[in-house]
Amino acid sequence: MRRILIIGIGAGHPDYLTVQAIDAMRRADLFFMPDKGAEKAGLNAVRLQMLERFVPEGGYRLVDFLIPARRPAATPEYKESVGEWRDKLEAAYRRLFAEDLQDGETGAFLVWGDPAIYDGTLRIIDDMRTAGHELEVEVIPGVSAVQALAARHQITLNRVGEPITITTGRRVGEGEADGLSSAVVMLDNHQVFRRFDGEAEIFWGAYLGTQDEILIAGKVTDVAAEIVRVRAEAQAKHGWIMDTYMIRKPEKD
Ligand SMILES: C[S@@+](CC[C@H](N)C(=O)[O-])C[C@H]1O[C@@H](n2cnc3c(N)ncnc32)[C@H](O)[C@@H]1O
Known part of the structure; x- marks a missing residue:
């Protein structure tokens, strides 16, 4: 055998x-x-x-x-x-x-x-x-990169009693996460987080756990352009990139 x-x-x-x-x-x-x-x-x-x-x-x-x-x-x-x-x-x-x-x-x-x-x-x-x-x-x-992301940003993935969604950039690009309070997104080649605005926060990590690790967090509206720029520069430098992020919307009362 x-x-x-x-x-x-x-x-x-x-x-x-x-x-x-x-x-x-x-x-x-x-x-x-x-x-x-x-x-x-x-x-x-x-x-x-x-x-x-x-x-x-x-x-x-x-x-x-x-x-x-x-x-x-x-x-x-x-x-x-x-x-x-x-x-x-x-x-x-x-x-x-x-x-x-x-x-x-x-x-x-x-x-x-x-x-x-x-x-x-x-x-x-x-x-x-x-x-x-x-x-x-x-x-x-x-x-997983999911756990590495959460540890490096010191965040929990779920809100009290809420589910955790792990999904792909392709699905988020199709609007799947629009109604969710949070989602972890992998395999996103098109930076679809730019569809979130208002109070949504992003916790983004590339090359997590490696010596090239990059972390950026903040309101999507404040940091989206920075992530897109930093991501493109890193991809050009290394020839490849792997990034994962969590989108989190403000908690409703
Ligand atoms: C084919 S999936 C593999 C996921 C892997 N099995 C895991 O558990 O992390 C590849 C995706 O995982 C994420 N990923 C894997 N390693 C990563 C890392 N070190 N930093 C950031 N994202 C990573 C990225 O979203 C990448 O597009």
């Missing part, structure tokens, strides 16, 4: 790694390293530093695999294009497991943040098992 470890490594800082994650890393025979341009090169550098620091004895193999490009598509074709992309990725995983992972070996994915939050690894592995692939799977939770 082949074993797969899906290890949440936290959203940037090596100290976000849990003891459980470090133990799991030490059990792996090989690590699958995603390859997808500048962003992933930056993220893989963090993964490699973690391996050097927490598995100093080495003895593992690194296997690069190419993440296929996703066909850009707006709603309503978005889900279809993600479906196509996942099929391609599943085919890549199948090849990887057949060619690089021997029976009895343990392969690990070092998943950014937490594997349960906006990450496709678990779903693809699950589809493969449903399709009859015999894999023993273990999932290790990690510190």
Whole structure:
């Protein structure tokens, strides 16, 4: 039987790694390293530093695999294009497991943040098992960018007794969060927070947990232009950016 470890490594800082994650890393025979341009090169550098620091004895193999490009598509074709992309990725995983992972070996994915939050690894592995692939799977939770954001801005995500919404820039751009008192927004390439005005506050963080971390907070009307400028400069400098933010409207009496 082949074993797969899906290890949440936290959203940037090596100290976000849990003891459980470090133990799991030490059990792996090989690590699958995603390859997808500048962003992933930056993220893989963090993964490699973690391996050097927490598995100093080495003895593992690194296997690069190419993440296929996703066909850009707006709603309503978005889900279809993600479906196509996942099929391609599943085919890549199948090849990887057949060619690089021997029976009895343990392969690990070092998943950014937490594997349960906006990450496709678990779903693809699950589809493969449903399709009859015999894999023993273990999932290790990690510190998500959501938790990193809240800790760095020293905010709670919920108001007393209220739900927490974690959503995407695409959905917020479609107006989904307009009626909500707060929302955490990930995967926003278009800075859709600019649709909020009045008293709404934003707590924004980029490269959270890394040495390049940037934090900005304030009323959206006061800081939106600054965030857009700082974000564009940072993206130009690093070649990639990951940012997350919470929008919070004033509490009603
Ligand atoms: C594909 S999702 C992966 C989320 C990840 N599984 C997690 O739990 O944080 C990528 C998005 O996560 C957010 N993100 C991940 N790491 C981040 C970081 N260090 N700083 C800010 N945002 C981050 C960004 O919104 C980015 O667009």
